[in-house]
Amino acid sequence: MTTTEPELLRIGQAAEAAGVSTRTLRYYEQRGLLRPSGHSPGGERRYSAADIERLRTIRQLVDQLGTDLDTVRALLDAEDRLAGIRAEYRKPGQSPARQEQLLDEAESMNAALRAQVATRIAALAALQTYLEERAARYVAARDELGPRSE
Amino acid sequence: MTTTEPELLRIGQAAEAAGVSTRTLRYYEQRGLLRPSGHSPGGERRYSAADIERLRTIRQLVDQLGTDLDTVRALLDAEDRLAGIRAEYRKPGQSPARQEQLLDEAESMNAALRAQVATRIAALAALQTYLEERAARYVAARDELGPRSE
DNA sequence: TTGCTCCTCACGTCACGTGAGGTGGC
């Protein structure tokens, strides 16, 4: 049996799948954030499911946390290094010290992100409370307007 | 007795109080978002406490919700119109229909904002869950690395 | 062959950042 086809997407399909423009995909490539897994013989970009996942991660960080692209790249680079080390994990002669160092790095970044998310959620909760108070004031103002006869 | 001084701030003080740059204040003025309450004889901008409050509102919308400045202005304009009507409330001959229309407008914008905030909080909660799962995986990976002696 | 999507420039835009050169108030 043949291995199943890799299911690579053209740039337009990839963009639509992640809710971004094709320009964004080319720009991320230029900035070193996301290289397509392959290319067609004619030179068209081809994106894998893993590429789309990576793209979604980038958008999460940018949209939800307002992270700039250089910071996102640093984060993904560190993840890539950790994944690389994990892939070599089974080979003999790997340095556990090196691996532990990368784990430290990944954990501290994760913790920093979690702190950012918590801060944002708190700010949004405050905003929500404020908006609810205003909604209540609107209702009060409407009552004060006098009873509209049905 | 004299009325207490209005306590107007220079642009640098206003900027620092709201955590933005002076450039941002001048830009918001140019874009019609925030006009300083007054000017010094020499032509310097002077900002009131209400101006700073308005500025903080703008930053909330921009930072927490990613709202663009045109949308923010539309929102503040509507609030200003409502405040204007309320100020005239005591005068006789005001149209309650007009006032109710403005209340409708304000309420619907408030509701839209609340929906946006709720969506964002949900997205952030999902991100938080994802980050916590990753944190757990890091701990597992560390255990797998082998027990560090002592 | 006809559309449609893709390609690479390259200029435009939004929300500011950052000097350049000069004026005004403790």
Next chain:
DNA sequence: TTGCTCCTCACGTCACGTGAGGTGGC
């Protein structure tokens, strides 16, 4: 008078948007 802050241009930057003009695969 000396700093410090203010003023108005005006060019730079980041993350794309948007054509311009041309090539490639069902």
